[in-house]
Amino acid sequence: MAEFLQFCASGLTVGAVYALVALGFTIIYNASDVVNFAQGEFVMIGGMTTVFATAAGVPLPIAVLIAILAAMVIGLLLHRLAIEPARGASPVTLIIITIGASIFLRGLAQIVFDKQFHSLPAFSGDTPINIGGALVLPQSFWVLGGAVVIVIALWAFFNRTVTGKAVLATAANRLAARLVGINTSFVIGLSFVLSAAIGAIAGILVTPITLTSYDIGTLLALKGFAAAMLGGMGNPIGAIVGGLLVGLLEAFGAGYISSTYKDAMAFIVILGVLFVMPGGLLGRASVERV
Amino acid sequence: MRKLMSNRLAVPAFLALLVVGLAFVMPSNFYFRVAALVWISALAVIGLNLLMGFAGQVSLGHAGFFGLGAYSVAILPAQFGLHPVIALIAGGAGCALLAFVVGRPILRLKGHYLAVATLGFGILVSMVISNEAWLTGGPDGMPVPRLALFGWRARGADTWYWITGGLMVIGALLAVNLVASPTGRALRALHDSEVAARVVGVDVGCYKLIVFVISAVYASVAGSALALVNGFITPDAAGFLHSIQLVTMVVLGGMGSILGSVVGAAVLVVLPQALTVFHDYEHLMLGFMMMAFMILLRSGIVPSLSMLIGGRRA
Amino acid sequence: MARFWNKIGRVAVTSVAVLALGAAAHAADTIKIGSSLSMTGPASFLGDPEGKTLEMYVEDINANGGVNGKQLELVIYDDAADANSARTFATRLVEDDGVIAVVGGSTTGATMAMVPVFEDAGIPFISLAGAVVIIDPVKEFVFKTPHTDRMACEKIFEDMQKNGISKIGMISGTGGFGKSMRGQCMDVAGNYGIEILADETYGPKDADMTPQLTKIKGTDGIQAVVNPGFGQGPAIVTRNYRQLGIDVPLYQSHGVASKSFIDLAGEAAEGVRLPAAALLVADKLPDDDPQKPVVTGYKTKYEETTGEPVSTFGGHAYDGLMILVEAMKRAGSEDPAAIRDEIEKTQGFIGTGGTVNMSAEDHLGLDLSAFKMLEIKDGDWTIVN
Incomplete structure (x- = not known):
């Protein structure tokens, strides 16, 4: 049982990060149909900026704010300078642009920061907490708690504010949204800024556990994308479920079956699920527009 | 002009002239090698373009087939003493079979779901190659026996330039013929609208599967060629990043354009060599240029340029 | 961000300077040595210090009069740990740049992909990668500096x-x-x-x-x-x-x-x-240890120049470069074959990795004594017994 709980703790912590990356994918996808492969770079920017700001003597809370702001500005620039000018291009063209952006941001990070691995001190110490025999780091609760707060805040934003409802309206039907006077370009820009902030927060929370470096983004984008598809693209709840599920699959795969093929486990399950449910676990049944 | 362009031999003939012509201006073996790498990538990209540009199906796992082709000319001669040419053919046949088996369920998926399923397939292949070190040498890779035909040993970048150039021209020739055939017309119908194609009686699933198998064979042959040229192969060839690179080549050059496939491959193979002058700024420049190309030439280099010049699609 | 633009500016200036120098250098007749390292990508923490070390010491050697009266010119490429790129850069070094020797190859995969190129061209190649397959079986032109x-x-x-x-x-x-x-x-x-x-x-x-x-x-x-x-x-x-x-x-x-x-x-x-290797415990070595001056010298220079902690990876690059330079001095020529022969005759070379004694059967030349068993105590390395 202790073993089982330990695997759960590991899977949920890693899975929470995948879930936040997947959520970032979902927000941008809903607003603009763009699959943003630079999503992992936001996680890197959050972690690396915090590391370098604290190293420069900035107190942690302020460093965190700087990092989130930096990511948001880069998210906005990404939209204004790369996505907006290509408006109307095919989805696959837009995907290649975001891949170019992710290479660009990595190249920028290796110059502005460096190519070493970095860590942050854990927010509440390194003494593990014993839960039914499983030893869990306090930072894991920060990660999970952070994910929960983000999800609640997003829910409130989308359902309780006019701006949030404008985003939802744009996601539902862009043309109709524009007709009722919503500035869709602003909404899409906002979705990039939001996703960037979510990615950065994930990066900051998880750096004390998993370390960070300029090139962690690629793998996170890959896992986050897979998680979003597993849950059902475009569904925020699906993104969270998909992310946690991929994290748990990896942990249980490594723990109970074979650590060599633990990443394979996640993808085999994803393939299996998609064969049975071609729209993901919580996806809408896809109807092709003719 | 129009007549010449619409002739299905025009593009392969142009490519053949290009291969021959370039050979006279190559200053050193290094340039022959880079060109050979362009031809190899172009071959894989032509195959992938048939799938993406003509049938409208995306694959983020094509490096998996590329890697299987590469490892088949490494493993089969070493383990079973097969001749590399037989191994190349066996690799292509194996990939065709594999594509046929996995293609059935995978191709039922659409859009991004298809992307993630092919991505998963590619990752599984590269994981097996990287982990089964007893067979593949693991992440550090394995040597590939040199190709010998009738006592003549293929070595030297210039020799490989001709072999790979030839393979690429043949690949382009087969591809344009496929596109011009009734199958090709059915494929294009599929690209424009799957529903409409189905309504007019096109067996959508069957055609998708055919083109998926064909594109897998292209990738496999290209992989075998790369392994033989290098004499050494590592799992990077089958990796996720390589899959992304192949897709980028297709889109950059122009979806649905055979000539575009070669241009896309050339850009992404030559750029890193040209960008070495920027040292630390290499990746910055590469990313920037990818974005700039796609924003300015959003239908891909060849179709966008030919629209600009001729006011119509190539 | 300011730092970034600053750097861009500096690169622009140095690029122009390099271009100008490049033209001048050709006239002055330099000795070209090459390198392909994983300065980015999954093995960048190997390639990064290796590259910095090579650049730092080539500059140093040139400031002190170069080798055999000629200046060294270092041609360095980033293969990002991709075997195929490494292979292409190896061809480029041999065919296009015309280097007479190579120190590089951060990973075993990249090294093994480059080996055939240098073996065919007869260019001595000192690898910086770990696995034993690089030198066992022995390959005529291939050497390595890190312990296996x-x-x-x-x-x-x-x-x-x-x-x-x-x-x-x-x-x-x-x-x-x-x-x-x-x-x-x-x-x-x-x-x-x-x-x-x-x-x-x-x-x-x-x-x-x-x-x-x-x-x-x-x-x-x-x-x-x-x-x-x-x-x-x-x-x-x-x-x-x-x-x-x-x-x-x-x-x-x-x-x-x-x-x-x-x-x-x-x-x-x-x-x-x-x-x-002793490099990590440079300051804790006894004063009579023959390695002490070498490792403290390298450590001080690296840490002062880069502002980053020293690693044994950079040390491997230092050893490779110095073995090559000494061999070039002994050979007194720029003939790759002569340099190869002299590298193989390296005896009693004291580097950051240990004392190197190469032979026709051993292209590494280190034994187990080159390793120290370390234990981490109070946030620092200590030598066990």
């Missing part, structure tokens, strides 16, 4: 034998380094009467290894754990190890060869043992 992974296993098992440990668990990275060392350790374990009871792995980019370590923890009779791997993996393994409260000794490999490991792993690093 096999030696690291032997050193670790020797220490275990001394401490009466015979049943161990292993957790290895699945990257080239970890995979190769795992194989070598399994190979030699029997010679030291060591039994491997648990054998787990983790991916090169994995962020959490508690599931694997939980399994090892649950295996009965394990007296110690070995972790072959490099990069961030070993730091995470070490942290997870303490998190789970595993109390048997943890052995890391020589892949953990810089102070940044201690910084990353923090308090969890206390008590970790590993085999490593």
Whole structure:
């Protein structure tokens, strides 16, 4: 049982990060149909900026704010300078642009920061907490708690504010949204800024556990994308479920079956699920527009 | 002009002239090698373009087939003493079979779901190659026996330039013929609208599967060629990043354009060599240029340029 | 951001300067040596210090009059640990740049992909990668400076034998380094009467290894754990190890060869043992140790120039360059074949990795004495016995 709980703790912590990356994918996808492969770079920017700001003597809370702001500005620039000018291009063209952006941001990070691995001190110490025999780091609760707060805040934003409802309206039907006077370009820009902030927060929370470096983004984008598809693209709840599920699959795969093929486990399950449910676990049944 | 362009031999003939012509201006073996790498990538990209540009199906796992082709000319001669040419053919046949088996369920998926399923397939292949070190040498890779035909040993970048150039021209020739055939017309119908194609009686699933198998064979042959040229192969060839690179080549050059496939491959193979002058700024420049190309030439280099010049699609 | 534009500006200026110099340099007749390193990508923590070291010391050598009265010109490429790019750059170095010798190849995969090019062209190649396959069997033009992974296993098992440990668990990275060392350790374990009871792995980019370590923890009779791997993996393994409260000794490999490991792993690093070159404990060597001046000299220069902690990886590049330069001086010519012969005759060369004695059968020239067994105490390395 202790073993089982330990695997759960590991899977949920890693899975929470995948879930936040997947959520970032979902927000941008809903607003603009763009699959943003630079999503992992936001996680890197959050972690690396915090590391370098604290190293420069900035107190942690302020460093965190700087990092989130930096990511948001880069998210906005990404939209204004790369996505907006290509408006109307095919989805696959837009995907290649975001891949170019992710290479660009990595190249920028290796110059502005460096190519070493970095860590942050854990927010509440390194003494593990014993839960039914499983030893869990306090930072894991920060990660999970952070994910929960983000999800609640997003829910409130989308359902309780006019701006949030404008985003939802744009996601539902862009043309109709524009007709009722919503500035869709602003909404899409906002979705990039939001996703960037979510990615950065994930990066900051998880750096004390998993370390960070300029090139962690690629793998996170890959896992986050897979998680979003597993849950059902475009569904925020699906993104969270998909992310946690991929994290748990990896942990249980490594723990109970074979650590060599633990990443394979996640993808085999994803393939299996998609064969049975071609729209993901919580996806809408896809109807092709003719 | 129009007549010449619409002739299905025009593009392969142009490519053949290009291969021959370039050979006279190559200053050193290094340039022959880079060109050979362009031809190899172009071959894989032509195959992938048939799938993406003509049938409208995306694959983020094509490096998996590329890697299987590469490892088949490494493993089969070493383990079973097969001749590399037989191994190349066996690799292509194996990939065709594999594509046929996995293609059935995978191709039922659409859009991004298809992307993630092919991505998963590619990752599984590269994981097996990287982990089964007893067979593949693991992440550090394995040597590939040199190709010998009738006592003549293929070595030297210039020799490989001709072999790979030839393979690429043949690949382009087969591809344009496929596109011009009734199958090709059915494929294009599929690209424009799957529903409409189905309504007019096109067996959508069957055609998708055919083109998926064909594109897998292209990738496999290209992989075998790369392994033989290098004499050494590592799992990077089958990796996720390589899959992304192949897709980028297709889109950059122009979806649905055979000539575009070669241009896309050339850009992404030559750029890193040209960008070495920027040292630390290499990746910055590469990313920037990818974005700039796609924003300015959003239908891909060849179709966008030919629209600009001729006011119509190539 | 200011720093970034600053750098852009500097690069622009230096590029122009380099172009101008390049034209001048051709006239002045320089000696070209080449390198392809993994300065970015998954092995950038190897290639980055290696590249900095080469650039730093070539500049240094040139400031002191160069080699045989000529200035050195270093041509350096970034292969991002991709074997295919490494191969292309190798061809470029030989065919286009016309280098007379090469020091490079951060990873075993990249090295092995380049070997045929240099063997065919008859260009001496000093590799900076770990695995034993590079020099065994011996290849005419290929040498290497880092200790082999096999030696690291032997050193670790020797220490275990001394401490009466015979049943161990292993957790290895699945990257080239970890995979190769795992194989070598399994190979030699029997010679030291060591039994491997648990054998787990983790991916090169994995962020959490508690599931694997939980399994090892649950295996009965394990007296110690070995972790072959490099990069961030070993730091995470070490942290997870303490998190789970595993109390048997943890052995890391020589892949953990810089102070940044201690910084990353923090308090969890206390008590970790590993085999490593004397470079890491430069200031703790006795004054009469012949390696002392070399390692302190390199450490000081590297840390002052780059502002980063020294690593043994950069040290391998230093050793490779110096072995090459000494061979060029002895050969007194720029003939690659003559330089190759002289590299092979290297005797008593004292580098950061140890004392190198090469021969026709041994293109590495280091023995087990080049390794020191270190233990981490109070956030610093100490030498065990």
